[in-house]
Amino acid sequence: MKKFDIRNIRVRKVSVDDLDDRMLLINLYATQGLTFIIGLIWVLFQRQNLVALFNIPKELTFLWWGVGLAAAVILVDLLIARFVPEEAGDDGGVNDRIFRNRPVWHIALISFIVAICEELLFRGAIQHAIGPYWTSIVFATIHVRYLKHWIPTGLVFSISYGLGWIYMQTGSLWSAIIAHFVIDLVMGLIIRFRRES
Template sequence: MAKSQQELISSMTDAELVKNLYVTQLLICFIALGIGFFTFDSWNSFLQFFQLDWSSILLYGGGTALLVVGGDILLMKCVPEHLYDDGGINERLFANRSVPHLVLICLIVACSEEILFRGVIQVQFGLFWASIVFALVHIRYLKKWFLFISVVFLSFLIGLLFWWTENLYVTIFTHFLIDFLLGLQIRKSKGESAQPEELMQ
């Protein structure tokens, strides 16, 4: 009998789980390149969505991230703890990582996922499909209604931010900062007694 995703994840060591994350993000990059190759008229038509506008990146990207993280922390204090239970995956990914490794993980995830979901799928197929596919890719949340709704909401929010700014740097920074701040929170609350591993150990 085939193992469920939860059983497969539980059988992995933390190091294997991190390596699996990197492989998944690499696959997402290849998918983005493949879809983009057949849907964009030229490389320049894709690169136009990368605008190094620091005021927009910091104000809109950073501001949105801080609002999301603040709202998330508030909800964690108001709703039952079991609604936030993802099977301990995020804790295993973030709790014992060093800060530089945490930065690297969050940066890779933000870049690969925003390029695919916003830069390719949303541009070519629209906000609705980008948000739905983004939520479905986070398969471990499908049986967790509260987490699934949260992911759908977050995806629509970031999608609206991209629709408004047309700047992938803004959404990449938003995605990165949300993951990084929540990762730091997990690391602080769960990993204080553990020795963080060396970068890319």
Template sequence: MRKQADLVRHLSDKELLLNIYFTQFLIVIVATIASFLFTGHMFGFIEMPSWSFDMTVVFGFFFGIVVVVIELILVRFLPRSWFDDGGVNVRVFQNRSVTQIFLLSLVVAFCEELLFRGVLQEQFGLVVASLIFAVIHVRYLAKPFLFIFTIVLSFSLGLFYIVTDSLFAVIAAHFTIDFLLGLAIRFGVLKNR
């Protein structure tokens, strides 16, 4: 975790954003390749019925708000050190405009949910997709509370996907979580995340 934090600390703002967007591009490439391997179609995830855009999207935003409220309550009552990811999230969001946080949150939510719910969960189930989601957030591996929180969040998003059968709803939830927490960091509500 410290290694990643040190790397991020030495990147310029432009390099940091390029790294984040490049990582998300790689996630879409992996999703496309995996979709081809598992379904025989490069964009098999697009043909799935889980692209419904209906009231479940509203529930996605509500789900995201509930997660953020829970996290803000936990931050208030638990030791601050439990939430310290080495300053990576602060570095990512602290000096961004609201528009940049919005766009970054949207891209991350779309790309990650496409791979983890749209491809991996569809092929391997909730448990495998959720555990892989938690593990790719490597900076949390050395922090037991953050890692457990990420696993619980991932399982929750996976269950929400099962209940709604809508990738848009899960993308909306993931976006809302990242966007609101990004704003909380940007405006000083969360200092060590």
């Protein structure tokens, strides 16, 4: 039996073009799983009640906050896409690779998983510790593929702050989850069905 030698591990920079579709999905789901585990552990260390954190409120105002923020974000994003050159919002082709050839059900599944995992970590755990402003800086930094351009970086920061704000207004993590889900779903569907010019 061959011994495992840590010195044989090599790390190299890989672009999205170097990944096949299977590896891209494995990477996506693995990072979301890691995000969920870190968020779960952080929430438990903060001694928050996990059941209460995911409790769905009886009143539907959280739903309207989530859908309202998502609609505003999508409108702003579409306006930016219309009037700003495409290079200014380039993410290196990651979103296009993730959503371009996916069936609608898979886009919805990806959007739901990302919304749950990221909102648990960022709104449920990190915002509880350091507030919405610093959480939004961390959120924008984590989305490293946008950092080359100031417009998508600013948009990601603003979306994160908006998610944190509606979470504070409603007291329900579900308002942020719904907003995050709708934003990712609609933008994924736009990428999926966009006609090439």
